[in-house]
Amino acid sequence: MHPAPSIIIFTVFSGLGFGLLFWLGIGIPDISGWNALAIYFFAFASAVIGLVASTFHLGNPQRAWRAFTQWRSSWLSREGWFAVIALMTMGIYALGIIFFEYAASTIGFIGAIISLVTVFATSMIYAQMKTVPRWNHWTTSALFLTLAVSGGAILTGQSKTAAGLLLLAGILQVVAWMTGDTRFGECGSTIETATQLGGIGKVRLFEPPHTGSNYLLKEMVYTVGRKHAGKLRKWSIMLMCVVPALILLVLPANLFVGIIALLTHLAGTLASRWLFFAEAEHVVGLYYGRR
Amino acid sequence: MTDLPKLTQRKLGLVIDLDTCVGCHACVTACKGWNTENYGAPLSDIDAYGANPVGTFLNRIHSYEVQPEQGCAQTIHFPKSCLHCDDAPCVTVCPTGASYKRVEDGIVLVNEEHCIGCGLCAWACPYGAREMDAAEGVMKKCTLCVDRIYNENLPEVDRVPACVRTCPTGARHFGDFSDPQSNVSKLVKERGSLDLMPEQATKPINQYLPPRPKDKMVSSDQIETLLKPVAKEPKGFLSWLDKALDAL
Ligand code: SF4
Ligand code: SF4
Numbered sequence: 001m002h003p004a005p006s007i008i009i010f011t012v013f014s015g016l017g018f019g020l021l022f023w024l025g026i027g028i029p030d031i032s033g034w035n036a037l038a039i040y041f042f043a044f045a046s047a048v049i050g051l052v053a054s055t056f057h058l059g060n061p062q063r064a065w066r067a068f069t070q071w072r073s074s075w076l077s078r079e080g081w082f083a084v085i086a087l088m089t090m091g092i093y094a095l096g097i098i099f100f101e102y103a104a105s106t107i108g109f110i111g112a113i114i115s116l117v118t119v120f121a122t123s124m125i126y127a128q129m130k131t132v133p134r135w136n137h138w139t140t141s142a143l144f145l146t147l148a149v150s151g152g153a154i155l156t157g158q159s160k161t162a163a164g165l166l167l168l169a170g171i172l173q174v175v176a177w178m179t180g181d182t183r184f185g186e187c188g189s190t191i192e193t194a195t196q197l198g199g200i201g202k203v204r205l206f207e208p209p210h211t212g213s214n215y216l217l218k219e220m221v222y223t224v225g226r227k228h229a230g231k232l233r234k235w236s237i238m239l240m241c242v243v244p245a246l247i248l249l250v251l252p253a254n255l256f257v258g259i260i261a262l263l264t265h266l267a268g269t270l271a272s273r274w275l276f277f278a279e280a281e282h283v284v285g286l287y288y289g290r291r
Numbered sequence: 292m293t294d295l296p297k298l299t300q301r302k303l304g305l306v307i308d309l310d311t312c313v314g315c316h317a318c319v320t321a322c323k324g325w326n327t328e329n330y331g332a333p334l335s336d337i338d339a340y341g342a343n344p345v346g347t348f349l350n351r352i353h354s355y356e357v358q359p360e361q362g363c364a365q366t367i368h369f370p371k372s373c374l375h376c377d378d379a380p381c382v383t384v385c386p387t388g389a390s391y392k393r394v395e396d397g398i399v400l401v402n403e404e405h406c407i408g409c410g411l412c413a414w415a416c417p418y419g420a421r422e423m424d425a426a427e428g429v430m431k432k433c434t435l436c437v438d439r440i441y442n443e444n445l446p447e448v449d450r451v452p453a454c455v456r457t458c459p460t461g462a463r464h465f466g467d468f469s470d471p472q473s474n475v476s477k478l479v480k481e482r483g484s485l486d487l488m489p490e491q492a493t494k495p496i497n498q499y500l501p502p503r504p505k506d507k508m509v510s511s512d513q514i515e516t517l518l519k520p521v522a523k524e525p526k527g528f529l530s531w532l533d534k535a536l537d538a539l
Binding site for chain 2: 001057058059060061063064066067068069070072073074075076077080125128129130131132187188189191193194195196197199200201202203204205206207208209210212213214215216218219220282283284287288
């Protein structure tokens with residue numbers, strides 16, 4: 001897929017925001033007043049920036065409200081609902097904590113769960129795509145969720161937990177890459193099944209429909225150089241998981257160290273998400289003799 | 292609702308004969324012509340006269356070379372548009388309800404007034420049958436010329452999709468697959484056709500008739516027999532003509 005910045009920002013920042021809201025909802029850390037205001041502001045801003053960014057790639061964002069109507073069948077629609085419900089529930093919980101020093105823990109707990117469900121719904125927008133074998137796998141959701149709670153754990157100052165989650169995310173990422181690399185070959189779709197001409201012999205594209213490009217090729221048959229991707233994978237896993245985990249384990253826990261860990265983690269996550277989209281291979285590429 | 296209907300009353304769709312198609316692109320042109328002036332937003336072209344022209348098309352023709360184990364390679368032209376799938380994944384992913392499958396005839400349509408242009412349906416389609424219009428920001432796809440097939444202002448022969456009406460070789464057929472007596476059902480039965488990418492489990496309605504086996508090259512002594520003179524001496528009219536010309 002063409003890795004659109006709006007979609008990368010959407011998935012990374014809304015993930016971070018809802019990951020943070022998850023921890024806040026279960027009462028970690030135990031704060032109130034101004035401190036609480038600051039951290040809740042950050043969580044809501046991150047989630048909302050992500051959601052707003054997602055509307056930038058729409059052809060007609062003015063009717064985005066219509067996306068709430070099809071929750072029965074569409075993961076994108078469900079994601080919208082869960083996001084709104086999570087933000088509202090956590091908003092009520094936050095008001096209690098910030099202004100009344102009162103933690104309505106049931107509401108917080110519900111908010112925490114819905115925040116996670118929101119991240120899961122985001123991941124399902126991609127994981128449901130049978131047409132993109134690399135995404136169509138449980139690792140997509142597992143990675144989205146683990147990264148979200150890892151980021152949240154860094155932001156809530158839980159060095160040990162964060163380091164553990166980051167390492168788990170790193171393992172999941174490696175599994176996702178390694179199994180993902182062969183999944184297209186295993187999915188059973190080939191140029192022969194696409195054209196059903198395999199009964200005659202070996203099929204190859206003789207002429208594409210047009211000499212120029214088109215929406216499908218630009219959007220779905222985006223290709224990254226293998227060498228390029230390999231290098232980026234190394235960088236992203238170092239920055240996303242290894243370096244922040246080490247920083248959190250080795251350096252003394254303070255705000256400055258936390259910020260450094262968060263920034264490296266975010267840089268790595270953005271790179272990993274860029275790859276997630278850039279390396280997605282859609283079966284339609286088969287009709288164009290590519291994948 | 293973007294839930295798929297349990298059952299559609301009819302299953303309208305196309306049969307495309309890969310044996311007959313010569314890849315002339317007449318259907319592509321007819322489709323663009325009709326659909327840019329009728330249902331929904333026009334099919335825009337961007338940088339049409341510049342260095343990198345791109346445009347929205349609902350029907351595109353690929354050409355493939357198929358190499359059998361023995362003998363010559365075959366060139367096969369392969370028109371591709373929406374297959375109006377029974378289990379259309381493009382419909383269920385749509386968050387707005389803009390994409391839907393009609394109960395009355397099974398046509399898959401986009402309500403452009405409701406489409407937000409998120410592109411998810413194009414991602415869900417394995418066949419590349421949906422294209423986002425760059426000028427309008429809405430999803431475009433084959434409507435099976437829903438504005439022709441029921442249009443009583445048109446003469447009856449024109450009440451078929453523009454591509455079918457225009458195809459100069461008669462490689463495209465339109466009809467109802469739910470009726471076993473229809474032209475398309477008969478063709479499919481007679482010639483045997485396969486679903487494209489069955490592993491994607493979309494249950495496409497449109498069917499492709501496979502190319503017929505090619506004639507085999509005859510051996511050289513067979514050719515010699517065929518090339519032998521049929522008569523040594525002219526007879527009849529030719530013999531008279533021969534003689535008359537000689538006499539001149
Ligand atoms: S061919 Fe593609 S766009 Fe058409 S119904 Fe099937 S999945 Fe949807
Ligand atoms: S692009 Fe339009 S029709 Fe397609 S899924 Fe999005 S809203 Fe639905």
